[in-house]
Amino acid sequence: MAEERPKYLIFLGCVIPYRLSSYEISARKVLARLGVELVEMPEYNCCGFPMDPVNHDVMLILAARNLCVAERENLNILTLCNGCFGTLNKANKTLKEDKEERERINKYLAEFGMEFKGTIEVKHLVHVLTEDVGFEKIKDSVKKPLSSLRVAQHTGCHLVRPKKLIEKDDPENPTLLKELIKLTGAKPLDYMDEAECCGNPIIGVNESIPFQMAKEKLEHIRAVGAQALITVCPFCHMMYDLNQPRIERAFNEKFNIPVLHYPQLLGLAMGFTPEELLLNELRVKPADLLNEFQRGRE
């Protein structure tokens, strides 16, 4: 019998189309290489996360509308963003397990000819890679191991917390992303407070606190000599990449730590060129890293 290819409805969210095509393009390239089939959402709205603070029901309805689209397509959802994963997964579990909430939200959904039934699952890229593709297959896809590279990882909160809603990794000491990094040949480094939040969700109301949080993390990453930071969330990525020059100015520091989306790292190891993976679109240019990588090839 032919091996069944994993097939997912890809949920892009808002941040990625707004400014991080590099994450989308690199993810699509590596997933195609690994035989994961992606289907586009026929209809979409924001996952709902940004509205939860002002109205919890709006979040649940927005999330449920996306879940209903996936149910109609009879496909599980793959997200690239931790925030989208956390929100869709939370809404999915709540509405599956809590009959009262499901009936309440279904009354709203009926206005749009929709009904939440609870027939699909929500996964993040990291889960699809570790559970569906599998370590062996990823390892086999690596043609040019990045053996000289030493990197730090930032898993991000909404991929692992709250633990009772996810139960896929240890939130105090997340290891899935480290395992995925090892497959590329790069060495994942331990550093202080690895599981600490990026702070980005409150940047719209207070910039100083997230900047202090990010600065501290960048210091810890620099202290262990990491050549890059690896993320799996566009929101965390923005905090460390896009904002890094501003953090440097605010604290009169120099970090110069490139922040790569994990599929960019895996893509390099698969043999894609830096151009194909849009490494040039990163705010902190990974020039030193690419030079060393190039030298390793010669």
Next chain:
Amino acid sequence: MSETVQVIKAEELKPKFKYEISKIHGAEKLMLCFQCGTCTADCPVSRFSDFYRPRRIARMVQLGLKDRILSDKHLWICTTCYTCIDHCPQDVEVANVIRVLRNLSVKHTNSMPLVYKELAGNLVKSGFVYLIPESRIRRREQAGLPPLPKTKPDEIAKVFELTGLAKILEGCETFEKVE
């Protein structure tokens, strides 16, 4: 930092407030908080703020300081990292209690941080919380990416209307920064 003495007057206390809150999804276990302070010790924001203390928020609700807590702008600097939820020995789900309080604060004070009003405005216009520029859409095409999925902004407007958010957004005040 100098210490300030806060006087709480008995008439300020709303003894039923804690029961109202405990009925709302996410805040059911509020009464179990025994002020151990784990949430605050492990909170990444509290470390950098002189004012933000999740433990104090839980206690203020238990005491019934309704007006004070619902108009306390520090409610808005929780990053929702959920560390407090994972670490609470009483399973209080502190970050969810804060979400419940934020939702109520919007109604009670008729105000919210400007950023949320802007995001809601974008959402109802486009289905995305950011307005995706035409140049981005053209670049997607050039890069060979599939077109963005269809959205139904009129249905988002309907969601806002049915939940009462539309009415709040129409008349509410906004504030920009919380220090």
